[in-house]
Structures are given as C-alpha cells and as structure tokens.
Amino acid sequence: MKSLGNIRRSFAPWADPSAKPFISVRGVTKKFGNFTAVDDLSLNIYHREFFALLGASGCGKSTLLRMLAGFEQPTSGEIVLDGQDLAGTPPYRRPVNMMFQSYALFPHMTVEKNIAFGLRQEGMAKDQIADRVAQMLKMVKLEQFASRKPTQLSGGQRQRVALARSLAKQPKVLLLDEPLGALDKKLREETQFELMDLQQSLGLTFVVVTHDQEEAMTMADRIAVMSHGKVVQVATPAEIYEAPNCRFVAGFIGDVNILDGNVVAVQPGIVEVAVDSGFRLRTATNETPSQGSRVGFAVRPEKLRVSPIAPENASVNAVAGEIWDIAYLGDMTVFHVKLKSGQVVKASSLNAVRTVEEPFAYDQEVWVSFDDNAGVLLKD
Secondary structure, three states: OOOOOOOOOOOOHHHOOOOOOOEEEEEEEEEEOOEEEEEEEEEEEOOOOEEEEEOOOOOOHHHHHHHHHOOOOOOEEEEEEOOEEOOOOOHHHOOEEEEOOOOOOOOOOOHHHHHHHHHHHOOOOHHHHHHHHHHHHHHOOOHHHOOOOHHHOOHHHHHHHHHHHHHHOOOOEEEEEOOOOOOOHHHHHHHHHHHHHHHHHHOOEEEEEEOOHHHHHHHOOEEEEEEOOEEEEEEOHHHHHHOOOOHHHHHHOOOOEEEEEEEEEEEOOEEEEEEOOOEEEEEEOOOOOOOOOEEEEEEOHHHOEEEOOOOOOOOOOEEEEEEEEEEEOOOEEEEEEEEOOOOEEEEEEEOOOOOOOOOOOOOOEEEEEOOOOOEEEEOO
16 A cells, blocks of 8 residues: 555544534635635535644644634635534534633733633533633643642643643644744653644544644645645645645745756656756656646655765656755755756755765765656646
C-alpha cells in the first residue's frame, strides 16, 4: 500500500461516500459592507475530525469560525450541524464552544471558578459543577493550581485553563481560534500533541483556525487552505504538501521550487518539460497536458540532490549550477544553488552523520538532480 506520507490514524470518513458530514457549510457568503470576507464557501467536516482552517491574515478563516460559533450570521448560505440548521440560533444555544486566542480568562476568578463559570450560568447543580470541574482539572493536569488566579500562571497553564473551561460544557464541537499563538515555540510543539491526544480521547470534533502551516500539518486530519474568502484545497496534510492543486497552495505550504516550462512530450503516465532554466525534466503524472502548453513543476527542497559530479543520466532531471548560499540548521543543511539561467533553487539535506568528509563550499560548481516522482505538475 502506497501513501503520500505517513498516516497518523486510519480515520478517513471523507473517503466513504456513505458517511454523513457532521458540519456542512453550504454556499456561505459573509459581507461587511462592500467587503466580502467569505465568498460562496462550501465544505464538509466529519464527526471526531480534527479540522484546520489555514490561511494568511484576512483570508476569512476567523470569520468562518465566528459564523460556526454564532457570533456572526451569514449574509447568504447555510450552516448545518448534526442535521440542525443553525440559522438564527444564538451562540449560547449552539452545541459548540469556542476557545479564543487571548484565552479570555476572568482575572479576578480562580482557575476553579473560571472553569465553573459557564456551568453556573447554565444553572447546573453545585455538586455536579464540583465533579465536572475536578474532572476538567485532572484532564489538563492542573489539579494543584485550582485556587490560583490567571496572573499566577504561566502562558501554557492559562492556555490549559481556557481549554478546560471550553470543554466543561461538553460541546459537540470545539472551535479554536489561534489557540497556541501566545506560547513559545517549544511549548507550542508540546501542546500540539497534547491537543491531538485529548481530541481523540474525548471523541469530539475540533475545528482550529491557524496561520501556522506546521501547526496545521501536525494536528489536523484535514486542512482547508483558504485565500480571499474561498477554499482553495481541502485535503490531508500529506496530500496538501505532496500534491498541491495549484501554485498558491504549493507556495503557501512549506518551501518549494517552481520550475516553469513547455511540455515537449506526453506519454501514458509520463510528461516531459523543457524548463526555462535550460534543462529537460521528466515526471510521472496522471495529468495529460497538451504538447506545447505552459506548465509549472513544483518540487520540494528535500527531494533535490546536490552532488559535486554529474549524475549518470544528466540529460534529464539534472542541471548544473553553483552554491550560492549555505544554511546549517542542525538537523539539516539548506543549499541555495544558482543555475546558469540565473534562477536560484533551494535544496535541503538531512544531517544524518555528525561529520562531513568533503563539505560543500560557497561558489562550488555542483549538480542538482531529482527522481521522476519527486514533484507535481501545476497547470495554474
């Protein structure tokens, strides 16, 4: 069985034609005056899915999340959750809860009272509130901090309090708006895995908004890449990375080299392109572009090989250049190679050993090469 990347879990209801979406966004548009924040957007999210809305600032992802929460109403279209059309349903009547980037904790209340706040507002019995709060504190491992105020906690601890408060009312869907943005890099990475484990153990549907590509790739079962109020591609992290459907997605997710050229040969499963940079590439593909048409070829830096000598077959998928820049990052080294055409391509190499007998140097002449299945054709 071949797969585009490793699979985190064998959970893929979107691949089952008989599976019913838990959340359906159908032709939703949201306008603020003359500005269209969300533009005729449709997507399906499934029960127990960890779903990410990913895009740059202003792409409409937070507006869509606020419409799911009920803080904004669609200008047109509908949002259906578990068979219920949410039109006109106020936020406090929706089976969802939202965790904000700022955490929005009450500074004058203890951790315990912050978590209990929503339960008290609903009129839950005191003994039930006490049991639920104890359960939430244990879940986020903050039992010993129950009597502290938010100002007495670290950023990571405040994030856990906000998460516990959001889950205390046992919503069907948890909405997370840039939930890890205030944490430092190391703590953010640790918390990503904690959120994943928590989501799977609770069996809830999580929808997270983020502009951090690595965060979305780490946590989500699927990612919706958004731009200018529209969904550009919805797919698993591996599919988004290895098989982007357009230039925007290829360039937005991770590092990429895009080589433009003209199609010179088309065979079943194979296309050859005369690259503008002065060499010929051959790629395995299911696409069948017409001969002579303009295409782009997206190839990730780690798929390129840099060597001091020409490969055995340098007539295809190989090009000469010189080392323009070198960045040693510890786990890998990144090379910027300037081709004779002037285009600079980026290649990366894993530092699997501690020492290098013949390290590359600036201005050194090298060859860059790649396999037939290293990249993907882009038609736009």
